[in-house]
Amino acid sequence: MPNLFHENEFVFNVLFEAVSEGVIVVDENQAIVATNVAAEQMFGYTKGELQEQHLNILIPTNHHVAHSVKGGHYETFYKQSSARQMGENKDLRGLHKNGAKFPVEVGLNPFVIGEKKYVMSILIDITNRKNSEAKIIELNALLEEKISTRTTELHKTVLDLKDEIEKRVKVESKLKKALKKEKELNELKTKFLSLVSHEFKTPLSGILNAAILIGKYTKTEMQAKRDKHLLTIKNKVYYLNGILNDFLSIERLESGKVKYKLTNFKLSKVVNEVIYNANMMLKSGQRINYPLNIDDLNIYQDEKIVELVLSNLLNNAIKYSPEKTTIDFKIKFKSNAFIFEIKDEGIGIPYEDQKHIFERYFRAENALTNEGTGIGLNIVKGHLESLGGNIKFISTRDIGTTFIVKLPLIKEK
The missing domain is CATH 3.30.450.20 (PAS domain)
Incomplete structure (x- = not known):
């Protein structure tokens, strides 16, 4: 290897x-x-x-x-x-x-x-598929034999033939649907692996190049250059780790293996971690406004899922916003839920694409040049709905987008 x-x-x-x-x-x-x-x-x-x-x-x-x-x-x-x-x-x-x-x-x-x-x-x-195709051929041959042997009993033959045709149509219809579904699934898996290969190739090449360059800066006074390439490696690894977490989340959501671990934790702990990681991805002149007076807010939820949701939305706001823009991150507390709002000044979502934005692998036409897999929002929506919450957004092209997440208050057992 x-x-x-x-x-x-x-x-x-x-x-x-x-x-x-x-x-x-x-x-x-x-x-x-x-x-x-x-x-x-x-x-x-x-x-x-x-x-x-x-x-x-x-x-x-x-x-x-x-x-x-x-x-x-x-x-x-x-x-x-x-x-x-x-x-x-x-x-x-x-x-x-x-x-x-x-x-x-x-x-x-x-x-x-x-x-x-x-x-x-x-x-x-495709052994089973071949067996199914052989079964169809066998059914057709049997039908033809029955037609030829029952021509002398016209009335009975017509009734029998009608019955056989209906059965055959049902079997063939089921087989065609099964084959079509298998083909669509195979195409989806092929698209998935092609997407993964593409999304991992660029950051891995960046990591390799940065590692090679670090090896060339051997003198003490070159530490600033080493730090620059180390930051590149750190950012690329952080990006790859995010993709891996997304793929693992898809597999668990589809297989029903997600077991949410509900605990009581300070909301400020997750917010500080999310903001710290997001700051490493900021473009020149970008800044994040976020709530500071939340130390007394506790929440009973799955801490990792809350972090995943907020990280995904903040990272998207950074990625799809130009330099020297502000991202507003607000938290509102209501009697029955926490409301998280993340507003950016980015490229926005075209109106015709908005109805598809939570579909897996979908990417808006004005975002195709940015790196991404098109699965983050699909995962966020899946987890939120499993936890009794929801997500919605307001967006205008070239002006910006606001995502609103609602997480219900759950009483600690």
């Missing part, structure tokens, strides 16, 4: 193991450099057993030449360097460790780390 993979092993482990499909990464020599548990189980191997093996170990022998020779399938795709489905309209097979062949669907995604090119494959065992 390349050094960069070793240095960020936790990052890639979280990403690979977050999906149920098999994920295999190979380098330009078709050597396997990374796999997830789903891929190892799919092909019958134990953890780490596929490491550094040639990709041919997973491909039936009769396809080795077409796949690996100069000018073959792999080289052709590698030169094209664009994400696509592998072997469209072809019957692709994987080779299990025990020698058995099984049908697979493969999505290919090229990416670059440092100066090395890799290809990420997303694999799905």
Whole structure:
């Protein structure tokens, strides 16, 4: 596995193991450099057993030449360097460790780390789908046989045929819906991994470059330059950590594994932590107005979720606002809830995009040039609704946005 993979092993482990499909990464020599548990189980191997093996170990022998020779399938795709489905309209097979062949669907995604090119494959065992297709063919054949054998009993044949057609339509409709849903899910996972690859590539490259530059400043009087690059590394790691927390939150929300830990804590503790981290991301001339007299406010909630919500909204306000602007952070206490308001002077949300702003992976058209995954607000909304709260916003393009979060007061048990 390349050094960069070793240095960020936790990052890639979280990403690979977050999906149920098999994920295999190979380098330009078709050597396997990374796999997830789903891929190892799919092909019958134990953890780490596929490491550094040639990709041919997973491909039936009769396809080795077409796949690996100069000018073959792999080289052709590698030169094209664009994400696509592998072997469209072809019957692709994987080779299990025990020698058995099984049908697979493969999505290919090229990416670059440092100066090395890799290809990420997303694999799905479609044995059940093939069985379903065979079942449809079997049903069609059975229907045709019944029609031919019952032509002498016209009335009974018509009734039987109508019954069979209705059954077949229902079965076929269910199968088509299942296949469509499976395809949409696969496309979503492919988009997810492509998004992750892109979002991690830039900050990881920034961290690597900053680390290299620090090594060149060896003299004592160069400490200011070292501090500058150390701050870059710290900010990039903070950004990556935020993305990882977002992805973990999605997985937990979808699987229903979120277990909220409600405790009684001082609101000022969370606010101070959020403001401290946000200050590291401020652009030149930006400042945050935030409440100072909140030391006597206690709240019974999940402390980590409150921090996640406020951090996400403040970071967005900073990211989408220009230099020399002010961000107002207000806290209001009502008889049954806490109200948090975060107002910025940023680019705002176009009116036509506002109805989609809480959808996963959605990004407004005027925010596409800013780094981001489009999942933060989706996660915030999911957690707030699970805790009995809500979130809304008021926004005008090129003027700014105000997000309002309401968290209900919960009595301590």
